[in-house]
Every structure is written in C-alpha cells, then in structure tokens.
Amino acid sequence: MSKSKMSKLNLGLAAAAIALSLSSNAFAFDAAALKDAPKVGGVGMKITDAAIKPWNISYFYDGTNLPDGKGTVSAGEKIYNKDCAMCHGDFGEGAHGYPKMVGDPVDQFEASAKAGVDAVGNRGINNTWGNAPTLMDMIHRHMPFYAPGTLTVDESYSATCYVLNLANIVDENFVCDKESLPKIVMPGAKLYTTNLGSDTHNIRCMKDCYKGTPAVVEKAASIGDVSVGKVEKRDSH
Amino acid sequence: MAAGGAAIAATNAANAEDLKTWTEPLKDEPTRHMLGRGVVAVPYGLPSKYESGVVRRNVGWLTADTIASISFTPWQDLHGIITPNGLHFERYHAGAVDVDPSKHHLVIHGMVKQPMIFTVEDLKRLPSHTAIHFLECPANGAMEWRGVQMDSMQFTHGMMSCSEWTGVKLTTLMEMVGVDPKATWFYGEGTDGSALQRSVPMEGAKDQHGNPIPEAYTSHYRDAMVCYAMNGEALRPENGYPIRLFIPGFEANMSTKYLRRLMFVDKPLVTYQETRHYIEVLPNGEIRQYNLVNEANSVINYPCPDYKLKGKGTYEIRGIAWSGYGKIKHVDVSIDGGKNWTQANLVEPVLNKCLTKFTLPFEWDGEERLIMSRATDETGFVQPTLKQLREVRGYNSIYHKNSIQVWKIEKTGEVKNVQIENV
Numbered sequence: 001m002s003k004s005k006m007s008k009l010n011l012g013l014a015a016a017a018i019a020l021s022l023s024s025n026a027f028a029f030d031a032a033a034l035k036d037a038p039k040v041g042g043v044g045m046k047i048t049d050a051a052i053k054p055w056n057i058s059y060f061y062d063g064t065n066l067p068d069g070k071g072t073v074s075a076g077e078k079i080y081n082k083d084c085a086m087c088h089g090d091f092g093e094g095a096h097g098y099p100k101m102v103g104d105p106v107d108q109f110e111a112s113a114k115a116g117v118d119a120v121g122n123r124g125i126n127n128t129w130g131n132a133p134t135l136m137d138m139i140h141r142h143m144p145f146y147a148p149g150t151l152t153v154d155e156s157y158s159a160t161c162y163v164l165n166l167a168n169i170v171d172e173n174f175v176c177d178k179e180s181l182p183k184i185v186m187p188g189a190k191l192y193t194t195n196l197g198s199d200t201h202n203i204r205c206m207k208d209c210y211k212g213t214p215a216v217v218e219k220a221a222s223i224g225d226v227s228v229g230k231v232e233k234r235d236s237h
Numbered sequence: 238m239a240a241g242g243a244a245i246a247a248t249n250a251a252n253a254e255d256l257k258t259w260t261e262p263l264k265d266e267p268t269r270h271m272l273g274r275g276v277v278a279v280p281y282g283l284p285s286k287y288e289s290g291v292v293r294r295n296v297g298w299l300t301a302d303t304i305a306s307i308s309f310t311p312w313q314d315l316h317g318i319i320t321p322n323g324l325h326f327e328r329y330h331a332g333a334v335d336v337d338p339s340k341h342h343l344v345i346h347g348m349v350k351q352p353m354i355f356t357v358e359d360l361k362r363l364p365s366h367t368a369i370h371f372l373e374c375p376a377n378g379a380m381e382w383r384g385v386q387m388d389s390m391q392f393t394h395g396m397m398s399c400s401e402w403t404g405v406k407l408t409t410l411m412e413m414v415g416v417d418p419k420a421t422w423f424y425g426e427g428t429d430g431s432a433l434q435r436s437v438p439m440e441g442a443k444d445q446h447g448n449p450i451p452e453a454y455t456s457h458y459r460d461a462m463v464c465y466a467m468n469g470e471a472l473r474p475e476n477g478y479p480i481r482l483f484i485p486g487f488e489a490n491m492s493t494k495y496l497r498r499l500m501f502v503d504k505p506l507v508t509y510q511e512t513r514h515y516i517e518v519l520p521n522g523e524i525r526q527y528n529l530v531n532e533a534n535s536v537i538n539y540p541c542p543d544y545k546l547k548g549k550g551t552y553e554i555r556g557i558a559w560s561g562y563g564k565i566k567h568v569d570v571s572i573d574g575g576k577n578w579t580q581a582n583l584v585e586p587v588l589n590k591c592l593t594k595f596t597l598p599f600e601w602d603g604e605e606r607l608i609m610s611r612a613t614d615e616t617g618f619v620q621p622t623l624k625q626l627r628e629v630r631g632y633n634s635i636y637h638k639n640s641i642q643v644w645k646i647e648k649t650g651e652v653k654n655v656q657i658e659n660v
Contacts, residue, residue, distance in 0.1 A: 033440075033459050037412035038364045044413070047354040052346050055498055058426070058434060061445050061507035087301070097301030110522035112633075118383075119518050119633045128524055130512040131445075138509035141432040145305070148331055148430035188524065192512075194444040195528040197451040199629045200621035204613050206569065206578045214574040214607065215659040216645065219385040233651075235547045237316070237539035237555060 059137035063182030066133055069153040070177040073170070076162025079155055083144035084163075092124065092166045098145075100124045102167045106187040126167040130192050132184040136160045136176070244598035245554070245572050245579050290314075293324055294391055296380070304332040307374060309395025312536070313543035318369070318557065318592035320398035322468050327475045328374050328396070328489065331430030336495055338479035341428070343463065347500035350415030357465065357479045366406045366462050368485070370590045371559045373397035373531045375488035375515060378638035382627075385656050390541040393642065393654060399559070399592040402483050404464035410499070420501040423458070424508075425482040425493035435491040436505035437461075437484060444527060445507055453562065454529050460485045460590065463496060485590040486561030487529050488636070490515055520631030531561035533620045534639035535568055535595070535612035546650035549603035554581070557592045560614035565593040567613040572599070574607035574657060575622070575641070581610070606646040607657070623656055 059066045081090075084101075088094060092101030103109060103124025110127075112119040129135060140156035142148050151159065161176035169184060170176075284291060293308040300306035308327040310320055320326075327333065338357040346352035377396035380386045387393050421442040426434040439458050442450040461484040465472060472478040477494030484492050490510060505511065507526075517525040535558035540546055558565045564587055569578035584594040595610070612620045623640040630637075645655045 033456075034408050034412045034416075037406065037408040040363055040409065040413060043362050044353045044355040044359045047344060047346070047352050049346070049352065051354075052344055052352060055344060055426075056346070056500075057432070058424070058500065058506055058508075060504065061512075062504075064504075113518045113522045113631065114520065116520060116632045120635060123513065125513075128513050128516065128518070129509075130524075131507055134507055134509055134512055137506070141434075142331065142430070142509075145331070149432065191522060191524045192446075193519075193523045193525050194446070194448045195451065195517075195525050197453055198532060198618060200532075200625045202611075202619040202621045202625055204567065204569065204611070204619050206580075209576055209578070210660045212660075214657040216574070216607065216643075217385055217656045217658055218645070218653060219388070219655075233543065233545045235545065237313075237544065 057137075057141060059133050059140070061131035061134050063133045063178055066136065066178035066181060067153045068178065069157055070175055071154055071157025071159070071161045072175055073158075073161045073165045073172045075155075076158035076160070076165075079151070079159045080162045080166075083147075083151075084159065087145060088163075092163065101163050103127050106191070109188070110191060124167060125163060125186070126169065127188045127191075129186055130189050132160070132164065132169075132181040132186060135163070136181060139163075244600060245570060288314075291324070293327065294395075296387075296392060299380070305330050307376070307396055309391045310398050311391045312394055312397075312538050312557065313390040313541050315538070316555075318399050318594050319468060320400055322400070322470065322473050322476075325372075325398040325400065325467070325473065325476055326374065326396050329429075329431075330433055333474045334429045334495060335474055336428060336479055341479050341497070343480060343496060343499065345410055345414045345499045345501075347423070347502050348417035348420040349501055350417070353414050360405050360463060360480060361465060363405045364409060365403055366409075367401060367403045368460070368462075368591075369399065369401045369586075369588055370460075370483070370485035371397060371399040371531075371592050372483070372485075372489045372492060373534075373559070373561075375490065375528075375531065375636035377531075378640075379635045381654075381656070382634055382638055383632050385654055388654060389543050390536065390538055391543070394536045394538075396489075397559075400467040401469065402462060402464045403466035403469075404462040404480070404483065407458060407461040407463065407482075407499075410463065411501075414501075416501050419503055421503050422505050423499055423501045424506055425491075425496050426498040426500075427477075427481075427493045427495040428497040429495045433490075433493055433510065434506060434508050435493065435510055436508070437487070437491055438505075438527075438529075442505075445505060450527060454487075454527070457484055457486050457530070457561075463499075486531065488515060488531060491529065515636060517630060517636055518633040519629075520633075528637055531559070531637065532639050533560035533562070533565070533612045533614040533618045534558065535565075535610040535620055536642045537570070537608055537610050537644060540608070540646060540652045541644055542652045542654050544652055546601060546646060546652070548650065549601050552599045552601055554597040554599045554608065554610075556581075556595050556610050558595055558610065558612035559590070559592045560612065560616075560618065561590055562618060563589055563615045564591075565612055566615045566617075568593070568595040569611045569613075570595075570597045570608070571611070572606045572608050574643070575609060575611075575660060578611065601646065603648060605648055607643055607655070608646060609641050609643045611641050622660065624658060624660060 087098035094100035104122040157176040164170045291314040374396035438450040482493040537556040539555040581595040581597040626640040645653045
C-alpha cells in the first residue's frame with residue numbers, strides 16, 4: 001500500500017453519454033409523506049415558467065434542458081488558455097494543486113484502483129466523468145473558478161468541446177451542442193455503478209473478540225505534513 | 238442515563254494516600270481586587286481569551302486555496318453535542334458569500350402543480366420545524382484512508398457539526414406547490430459561485446441506468462427542511478445565510494447552502510458533484526455513486542491526541558456517536574485494542590440523526606492502552622473496523638470513512654492516533 005499523502009479534495013471537471021432513458025416510474029414518493037404537512041395559503045407568489053427560465057440552468061446527464069447554441073474545439077482553445085489553463089494546466093495536467101482535466105487513461109485508472117495504488121490523484125474527465133452534458137453543466141454554472149457563471153452558452157459549449165478534445169474524447173472538428181453532447185460515450189462510463197446500501201457487517205462482540213495481537217500502525221514520518229495549526233496538548237478536557 | 242457504563246477499571250489505580258499535599262497559604266487572583274467589564278462591553282459575546290485555541294482550523298496542503306476548501310470543528314475542545322455557531326465546520330466550493338435576505342428568493346418548480354416563489358420573510362411566516370441533527374461532510378476522516386496521518390482529533394473527525402436547526406419542512410413546501418406523485422428526485426441549487434446542485438432521491442428513485450436507489454435512502458427527504466436558523470439565531474454566512482436546504486443523515490454536500498431553487502424531477506441530474514466528486518473508487522475498479530448516508534460512527538474526544546494524561550488515576554472517557562439512519566442504540570468502549578468491550582453511558586438526549594454523547598469512567602493504571610469506541614444504531618448497524626472498511630472499499634475511497642478510531646495511550650501519558658490493520 002502506498003503511504004503517499006491523500007490527494008487533494010478535488011474540484012472536479014470532466015464527462016459520457018449513456019443512451020439510456022429512465023424507465024417510467026412504477027413508484028412515486030409516498031403521498032402519505034405529505035399527509036401531515038400543514039395546509040397553508042396566502043404565502044408566496046405563483047411564478048410563470050418564463051420568469052423561472054433564466055434560473056433553469058440545470059443540464060441533465062442525458063442532455064435534458066441543454067440550451068440552444070454551439071461551440072467548437074478551436075474557439076474553446078482560446079477560452080481555455082485564457083480562463084482555465086492557469087489552474088488546470090496547458091494540457092489539462094492540473095496546476096498549483098488544482099484538478100487535472102486529463103487523468104490516467106481509463107484502463108490504467110482501473111488497474112490502479114484494483115492494485116490499491118493511488119487512483120484518486122489521477123482523476124480526469126477521461127476516467128471519472130460519466131456523461132458529457134454534465135460537463136457543460138459544470139462549466140456553465142461554476143467556471144471559470146474566479147468568475148463563475150460568466151461564460152455565454154456558446155463559450156461554455158466551446159470550453160466543453162476543447163477539454164473533451166484535450167482528453168482525446170472528440171476530434172478537433174467536433175461541434176458541441178445539445179444534440180451531439182448526449183451521444184458521446186465517455187471513457188469512464190463503463191466503470192459506474194450505484195451503491196446498494198450498507199456494505200460492512202460488523203457485529204457487536206463484547207468479550208474475547210479476537211485472538212492474537214493487534215497490529216498497531218503509528219504515523220509514518222513520510223505521510224503528509226502535519227504542521228496544520230497549533231493544537232496545544234493539555235491535561236484535561 | 239441509558240443502561241450500561243460500568244467503569245473500565247484497570248488494576249493498580251492511584252490511591253488517595255498517593256496524592257501530594259498543598260501547604261502554601263492561598264493567594265488571591267488579581268481579579269479579586271478589580272472591577273470587571275460592564276454590560277455590552279462585548280455586544281456579541283466571545284469566549285474567554287484563555288480559550289483562544291478553540292478555533293476552526295484547516296489543512297493547508299489539502300486544497301489549492303481556501304475558497305474551495307474545508308475547515309474543521311475542534312471537537313477535542315467541545316463538551317456537548319451542540320457545535321457553537323462560530324465553530325461549525327465550513328465547506329465552500331466557491332467561497333462564503335453575503336446574500337442580502339431582502340433581495341433573496343426561493344423558487345420551487347419542475348413536476349409541480351403550481352410553481353411558486355418565496356421571499357425569506359414568506360418562509361418565516363410558514364409553520365416552523367425545529368430539530369437537532371448532525372451535519373457531516375462525507376470526507377470526514379478522508380486523510381486517514383491510506384494510513385495514519387493526523388495528530389489531532391480536529392483533523393480526524395472535525396468535518397462534522399451538530400446544531401439545532403429551524404426552518405420550514407420540505408413536505409410543507411411540497412404540499413403548497415403540489416408535487417406530482419411521479420416525481421422521484423428533487424434537487425436544490427445555491428446562489429453562490431458554485432450554484433451547487435445535488436440530486437436527492439425520494440421513494441421510487443432510480444439511477445440513470447434504471448437501478449433502484451436503496452430504500453434506506455429514499456425517505457430521508459421527509460426530515461428535510463429549508464432552514465433559516467441554527468442554534469436559535471440566523472444561519473451564519475459560512476453555513477448558507479439566509480436559507481439553506483438541510484437533509485438530516487445525508488452527506489452534507491446535499492444540503493445546498495444559499496438555496497435559491499428547488500426542482501422536482503423524475504431522474505437524477507448526475508452533476509459533477511455526483512459523477513466526479515462524491516464518488517467512491519472501489520478495489521474492483523468500479524466507480525460507485527450515491528453512497529449518501531453517513532452511517533453509524535463514533536469517536537472518543539477525551540482522551541484523544543490533543544491531550545497528554547497527567548498520571549495514573551481517574552479519568553472519564555467521553556465521546557460522541559452518530560448515525561444517518563436514526564438514533565444511537567449502544568456505544569461500547571474498549572481499552573485493550575478491541576478484544577473486550579464495555580457498554581458506555583449514553584447522555585440524554587438521544588435523538589434521531591443527532592450526535593449522542595457517551596461517557597465511561599476510566600481508571601488508568603499508567604500502562605499502554607488502545608482505547609476505542611464502537612457505535613450501534615437503532616437499525617442494528619454496527620460501526621465497522623478499519624479492516625472491514627478497507628476490505629470492501631479499498632484505499633481510494635476518500636468518503637464515508639466511519640471506521641472505529643483507535644487512540645493509543647503511551648506510558649508517558651501521550652495519546653497517539655494509530656490504526657489497527659489486522660483485526
């Protein structure tokens with residue numbers, strides 16, 4: 001096991017279209033949940049869809065709600081070099097501790113995970129991002145980091161297109177829009193799975209719970225920097 | 238107090254006759270012969286200057302800047318289950334912002350009969366709900382996944398706080414807008430730079446591949462609220478002022494701060510928070526999504542690595558336990574590395590999805606000890622060992638590290654953060 005310091009909490013970017021439609025809802029939220037909700041009136045206002053539209057900026061994994069407009073790799077390169085490269089690196093390799101855009105190729109990433117070596121620090125849109133439309137969503141709402149939400153729709157499509165090209169997911173002539181993004185199959189899409197609930201199963205043993213000696217591991221000097229602020233040692237709580 | 242709690246007694250505890258004797262005549266402290274400060278000298282009260290070490294701290298190397306970063310609550314210095322508001326951990330994706338409540342609105346739309354918009358004042362008119370719950374970042378303990386790393390409990394368990402929350406229940410708002418029974422997910426969105434959004438499942442929710450979300454996760458929304466107050470005062474800007482979504486039991490990232498929009502839908506968004514960020518890379522190479530609940534967890538906050546024991550004799554083991562599935566049922570404590578366990582006292586109140594304090598008298602014999610606590614919640618879920626957790630999650634998981642925490646008491650009284658790898 002590598003005892004390298006844990007990689008940084010990533011602000012991530014990245015994306016893969018899975019052409020799966022949701023099956024219709026055989027279930028629904030339990031209307032009984034609202035049974036005890038108090039009936040109230042005369043508070044708040046009705047609002048029209050047209051009035052909501054400027055805030056309705058969520059672009060779903062399958063492309064639902066993606067806006068009209070388009071972007072190109074070449075236009076995206078200019079935006080990336082101006083607004084993105086200082087943090088994500090000229091080639092998407094990351095800079096100054098900010099996240100990579102391009103990590104290990106997905107097969108190598110998967111192999112690292114299986115070998116228990118550091119896969120966390122090698123995340124990129126070419127391994128840990130399931131769907132391209134949500135890459136557009138993230139860039140349009142949250143980037144560039146120092147001026148979030150300031151890119152036009154076309155600029156966001158272009159930045160999306162450029163980073164997809166940087167990660168070798170689309171070619172340089174690819175045009176990104178609401179039709180094309182959902183069709184992209186992201187390299188990491190095949191690795192995604194959904195949690196099925198508790199996966200540890202400890203029992204409440206009280207006496208003689210194991211034989212032998214516990215293998216106690218103390219802090220290795222090589223792990224991380226612990227000069228994280230002065231915490232005085234005291235006698236009592 | 239709940240059942241349990243016989244003292245963990247080691248042999249050779251100190252006796253009264255071993256104590257030294259004080260003979261010097263007592264002297265007054267300087268404060269005995271002076272006047273103190275008048276009222277409102279400090280209009281908003283602050284802790285004693287002698288408590289200046291009790292502060293939020295961050296870990297410089299963890300993130301590239303402090304704008305998209307996290308700070309830690311100093312649980313080693315706290316005595317109850319409530320986090321003072323100024324010590325609540327912070328987690329920003331684009332920094333804390335000052336939102337003017339007089340200009341702020343909440344929109345609720347999507348699969349609803351009547352889309353509505355509310356002012357903050359509107360929300361405060363509605364029937365209110367108050368409850369005490371913990372709020373925990375799923376990355377709490379993350380720095381310990383690959384090995385022992387942090388020398389303070391603040392950094393092993395400080396991405397977690399517990400407050401009394403007041404607001405409007407989500408179900409009240411759902412009733413007002415008439416949510417379509419076919420809606421199976423909703424999400425909140427904030428008005429900060431990240432405009433953070435997370436998909437929250439309701440009954441019948443399926444992932445993007447059509448796989449059902451576990452039932453254990455699809456009723457948490459019923460406890461959810463749109464909050465405007467914590468611990469009786471307005472939310473702090475650090476925690477989402479003027480309003481935030483709060484979903485008890487779920488990883489804190491889902492409780493969107495600076496809330497401006499709720500949308501009811503029939504599928505998840507799969508935002509970058511859900512596809513890139515709050516995911517688990519498992520030892521079989523799979524990338525697991527939607528591990529949403531902070532499962533049963535506990536930690537001893539005294540003694541812990543922030544203390545050095547003064548000598549053998551009486552101490553009280555104190556700690557906190559919590560579960561995102563419900564109430565804490567038992568907490569057991571071991572001082573021999575987990576071979577034998579004693580049930581600790583649970584200090585009232587014991588509440589749903591809330592920190593529960595536990596105590597256990599401890600006679601330290603001056604010998605090396607491995608102390609640890611293990612929580613069991615009302616669903617019967619037992620907090621795992623680190624070995625058990627690593628067997629299923631490997632070393633690349635980052636999130637939801639709820640394994641049993643071991644502290645080693647040295648003969649010198651030093652307390653160290655250690656891990657037991659084999660059992």
